[in-house]
Amino acid sequence: MSEFDDQTPLLPLARIEELRSLLHRANRFYYVEADPIMSDGEFDRLLAELARLEEAHPDSHDPDSPTSRVGGEPVSGFETVPHARRMMSIDNTYSIEDVRAWHERVVKALDGEVPAYVCEPKIDGVAINLRFENGRLAAAVTRGDGERGDLVTSNVRAMDSVPLVLADDPPAVLEVRGEIYMPEAAFERINAGREARGEQLFANARNSTAGTLKSLDPAVIRARGLRFCAHGRGEILGLEDVTTYSELLGRIRALGLSVSTRTKACSTIEAVIECIEAFGLERGDVGFATDGMVVRVDAFAAQESLGETAKAPRWCIAFKYPAEQAVTRLLKVDWQVGKGGTLTPRATMEPVLVAGTTVQHATMHNIEEIRRKDIRIGDRVVIEKAGEIIPQIIEPVPAERSGAEEEILPPADCPECSGVVEQEGPKLYCTNPECTAQFRERLKWFVGRGQMDIDGFGEKLVDQLLDAGLVSHFADLFRLTRKDLLALERMGETSADNVLAALREARGRGLARVLAGLGIRHIGTSAAKILAGAFADADALLAAKEDELEALPDFGAITAKSLHDYLASESARSTFSLLAEVGVSLESDRSGVVDESSVFNAQVVVITGTFAEFKRSELAERLESLGAKVTGSVSAKTTLLVAGENAGSKHAKAESLGVEIWDEPRLVEELTRLQS
Ligand SMILES: [Zn+2]
Known part of the structure; x- marks a missing residue:
């Protein structure tokens, strides 16, 4: 129990007042005095307690309660209003x-x-x-x-x-x-x-x-x-x-x-x-x-x-303050792989003093910029450090060239994993979802709700598994043993068994979820569903020709080529065969094919407001599985608005456009009917 807990039980309204003033004060000490009176975790816990109490006691409503900071509908735009006194700029x-x-x-x-x-x-x-x-x-x-x-x-x-x-x-x-x-x-x-x-x-x-x-x-x-x-x-x-x-x-x-x-x-x-x-x-x-x-x-x-x-x-x-510049020599360029797979050039230079610090590395943004500025290895280069920003190479000094300078070439393959490198716009990407530099983030995505939906798999567990060296491919997840899990910090027997059960269940999610989970470039959830609809299993997909892919709905030439290159790569073959080895289903899940008699089939649905029984994201997923297309804003194309409590401007717009509107009871009624 901490000092902020309810020491002598108060009447709910008194506790609400106490929490409000405590949380206002906590913010003030944190932001104004820079002298926190409680931890972030404590703050969130008390905020949750306040929200629970306020919900149980609606008569306590206060528009300025610390719980009111978020929770309204996202705004649809900003009104322009006059200032009471003009806001001048400064010379x-x-x-x-x-x-x-x-x-x-x-x-x-x-x-x-x-x-x-x-x-x-x-x-x-x-x-x-x-x-x-x-x-x-x-x-x-x-x-x-x-x-x-x-x-x-x-x-x-x-x-x-x-x-x-x-x-x-x-x-x-x-x-x-x-x-x-x-x-x-x-x-x-x-x-x-x-x-x-x-x-x-x-x-x-x-x-x-x-x-x-x-x-x-x-x-x-x-x-x-x-x-x-x-x-x-x-x-x-x-x-x-x-x-x-x-x-x-x-x-x-x-x-x-x-x-x-x-x-x-x-x-x-x-x-x-x-x-x-x-x-x-x-x-x-x-x-x-x-x-x-x-x-x-x-x-x-x-x-x-x-x-x-x-x-x-x-x-x-x-x-x-002016941005400070210096001139030094560019020695080499490395390509660093970011968590999203982008390959960013990083320059190593002869050390030079700029803006009070010795600088040896600088950013050059991307390959297009290197070409545009014609920067070469061995060049004398002007670098600039504008206060907070990482120093960058502004331009080469061509007059000081000896002729021995070398062109900077994009890497043929990923320096981390040797995966296929692809250029899109000015940027280079490693296309291998199991790339070592990206794997941590990729794995967090893979286990997430819209993808393989592995229950109990939080970011923390992913971190623990990677740090323990237990997982370096997606397939390794499904090889985890009870013993592996129990060796992790703060993993009890019940949790370990739950994780294993969730992994067993996730093996059967089918090809669409696997493809969405891998996070292949250009392949999001809807593209993954289209692929699973067109190909019976991973083998059929791996054998697909580029023009077959391009002929799929919503697949353009770029997506088709990128996907085809990836599927042809060593890393793709190994990812799929390892997954098959550990018993992950790579077959299209035919049970997920939409029932055309569903009332939601082919509807363009917007979901707004809050619901007693659903989270909006879950509801969207459910309606999509029933054949609906869920979009974010009401337009002439919208055929149905599903409106919970506090529906706001979307409700008004749907009404003005004559769009059909369902409240939660009506929605539940239809969903129940579909289940029976
Ligand atoms: Zn890579």
């Missing part, structure tokens, strides 16, 4: 001389008085205006064109780092401006995930933040770990006693909003310049992307007397 410069000139102008305009300045790192994120009314988050609006921005309140509510309710004694209206950004660790985690799924990577944390904020699904946003840092004010009613920016930061921090821990008060321009230079040396280590230092006049009265130009305030300037 910026790359030159220290310009900062001095700005200082001179400020002093002159203030009749010779040198004002107190505040320096603050400029975070590279997305600017936002948060409006709190009577202490509650009322609106979040992006900068937009400064006059109007996108209303993204529901997405910002999903960020644990933004309080829904202010602490202390909040003013009637408080508009705080700041930056929403993604810490480097979260950025790297997200890109690793995108790479594993073969999706395009975000170029930097700022793009990733902007992309996340535009996401239509609050649950995605919550999982991405966005942060907020306040750096300005909009409309404020109350706080009349606050007369400087530094006081304002202190007050809003006490209200529960994050502010920079690196602001510095400077009383002379020399101190400002020292601060800019000092941060230039350490900004690579702060854990998030910054691109400059904002210098502002602290006192609001002085700010007002300085005023603004048409574009920007005169009381503020941003110094931007």
Whole structure:
């Protein structure tokens, strides 16, 4: 039992209140004070307890409960709304001389008085205006064109780092401006995930933040770990006693909003310049992307007397740090295989000092870029390190060539597994699903719900098995013994027996699930079903000609060629024969063929809202197995909307289009009828 558990049993409503305030406080200590009062696991456990209690006591409803951050329907778009006060941008410069000139102008305009300045790192994120009314988050609006921005309140509510309710004694209206950004660790985690799924990577944390904020699904946003840092004010009613920016930061921090821990008060321009230079040396280590230092006049009265130009305030300037460059020699290029099978060139160079660190490796993005820039082994190359980003090779210096330089060739086969390498667009991929570099992620996919659906097989077990060296092919899973499993940490006898039973069951899933599970390039769940519909078993598929594959519905020339090349490879033959050896069925599962009398057959179905008896993903799978095509949004093609509780905008749209709408009881009735 932890200190946050219900020590002396409270009435449910009192416990709900206690949990709400505890969780609000936990967020504040985590994000604002950087001094967590509980672990993430504890937080999730208490949040779950609160959700259970709230469900049992609907009269306790509070729109700002910590449980309300996600759970609404994904939004369908963003409304553009005006700002109460214009959101201006800041003049910026790359030159220290310009900062001095700005200082001179400020002093002159203030009749010779040198004002107190505040320096603050400029975070590279997305600017936002948060409006709190009577202490509650009322609106979040992006900068937009400064006059109007996108209303993204529901997405910002999903960020644990933004309080829904202010602490202390909040003013009637408080508009705080700041930056929403993604810490480097979260950025790297997200890109690793995108790479594993073969999706395009975000170029930097700022793009990733902007992309996340535009996401239509609050649950995605919550999982991405966005942060907020306040750096300005909009409309404020109350706080009349606050007369400087530094006081304002202190007050809003006490209200529960994050502010920079690196602001510095400077009383002379020399101190400002020292601060800019000092941060230039350490900004690579702060854990998030910054691109400059904002210098502002602290006192609001002085700010007002300085005023603004048409574009920007005169009381503020941003110094931007230049990207640093250096020249060195390119020694060799290796191809690294990512978790999604992409082969990325990695340059090794003669070590060189750039932006304060010695650099020996750089990224060159992809083979097309290497060709376009005509970079060769042995070239002198210009490299650039822009703060947080991995150094990259900008261009070669052809004038310094000796003639001995060599062209950079794409690898003939995968450096990790010797699998077939395929180029798609500018990128190269290893097509072998059992490639050592990719296998961990592939195996997690293989055992997952839509694929082989092996019960009790979480990511952790996959990690344990790989770390123990027990599995290096998909087929090895089915060779696992009770003894193997019991040797794993925290594996009891019952769990081991359950895993073995699940593996036995999964052997019979049939060819479509196996193909989907292997994660062959271009072959997702629906393509796998088409293949299993067209070929009786794996042998028939392995013998298929390229034009036979191309003739299949939804198979284009690229998919057909890629699949044919893979099927012809050594690795494909071995994957299938090993699976057959351990008794995995590679026959098309004829029982899965759709019953044409099903009422769902050939329907185009959209599922919305929440259901008492189903998860949406399970329901979609079930309806698909009954012949329906399940899509994400209501259109003229939709023939049926299955609407649970809180169906929202899709319901309205379906109604306006005259689409048939079923509620959950009606759905259950039809499903029961099909079963009998
Ligand atoms: Zn490989």
